[in-house]
Amino acid sequence: MSSSFNPHAASVAEARAAIRRGAWTAHTSGLARDHVQGNVVILPKALADDFLRYCQRNPKPCPVLAVSEPGDPRLPTLGEDIDIRSDVPRYRVWRHGELVEEPTDIAVLWRDDLVTFVIGCSFSFEQALLDAGLSLRHIDQSRNVAMFRTNIATVPAGPFHGPLVVSMRPLRASETIRAIQVTSRFPDVHGAPVHVGDPALIGIADLSRPDYGDAVDVLPDELPVFWACGVTPQAAIAQARPEFCITHAPGAMLITDLLNHQLASF
Numbered sequence: 001m002s003s004s005f006n007p008h009a010a011s012v013a014e015a016r017a018a019i020r021r022g023a024w025t026a027h028t029s030g031l032a033r034d035h036v037q038g039n040v041v042i043l044p045k046a047l048a049d050d051f052l053r054y055c056q057r058n059p060k061p062c063p064v065l066a067v068s069e070p071g072d073p074r075l076p077t078l079g080e081d082i083d084i085r086s087d088v089p090r091y092r093v094w095r096h097g098e099l100v101e102e103p104t105d106i107a108v109l110w111r112d113d114l115v116t117f118v119i120g121c122s123f124s125f126e127q128a129l130l131d132a133g134l135s136l137r138h139i140d141q142s143r144n145v146a147m148f149r150t151n152i153a154t155v156p157a158g159p160f161h162g163p164l165v166v167s168m169r170p171l172r173a174s175e176t177i178r179a180i181q182v183t184s185r186f187p188d189v190h191g192a193p194v195h196v197g198d199p200a201l202i203g204i205a206d207l208s209r210p211d212y213g214d215a216v217d218v219l220p221d222e223l224p225v226f227w228a229c230g231v232t233p234q235a236a237i238a239q240a241r242p243e244f245c246i247t248h249a250p251g252a253m254l255i256t257d258l259l260n261h262q263l264a265s266f
Contacts, residue, residue: 015031019255028255039254058154147229162235234247
């Protein structure tokens with residue numbers, strides 16, 4: 001990591017520049033907090049229509065913010081200078097459904113038939129939660145948010161199907177009510193929680209062992225609160241087993257020029 005880059009004070013331009021030059025390769029929780037972050041899925045054009053239908057049928061975990069033209073690494077509606085080949089801190093490369101590498105740049109893998117999908121991320125509503133006076137333990141501890149596969153099935157489309165993935169944040173009961181009110185305003189970044197309380201009811205056996213991200217403690221006076229998560233497509237991709245696909249590494253998002261408050265529905 002570059003010693004000159006201060007993630008807690010970086011502007012969106014500074015954060016994306018640090019990511020582009022390889023000076024920041026970790027999760028993006030807490031970076032450029034006022035700005036919308038996005039999950040990334042890059043697929044061959046032949047699968048793009050099926051994946052778009054999958055997202056449309058599962059808008060809670062897969063709210064689409066932008067779709068590129070085939071072969072075009074730019075996403076001008078999200079940022080004039082964005083180049084999807086270099087502007088994610090860490091990528092995941094999948095071949096036939098198997099994770100084969102996690103590079104920090106995908107220029108050498110780029111193809112003329114690739115279509116980029118950017119999907120809303122819960123990191124974007126976290127600033128609204130912080131502004132409402134709520135404390136988020138994973139941010140306080142400089143960790144990635146904890147994410148879990150559930151026993152809730154998503155609606156299939158073509159070859160894409162699989163379980164809903166959720167992110168978890170522990171909150172006290174009164175804070176949970178406020179969090180529901182705040183995040184309900186942001187349907188384009190997952191909206192209100194999908195579950196509160198007993199994780200076993202949605203197929204999660206152990207909160208100390210997340211499937212993605214980092215575990216955080218749930219204190220005796222707290223409830224685990226679960227939001228639909230944009231890592232859900234990665235579970236669907238593992239089931240679809242496409243010949244080739246690229247995603248972001250969990251927690252390592254694309255940071256856009258959009259401001260979080262622009263996504264508020266009211």
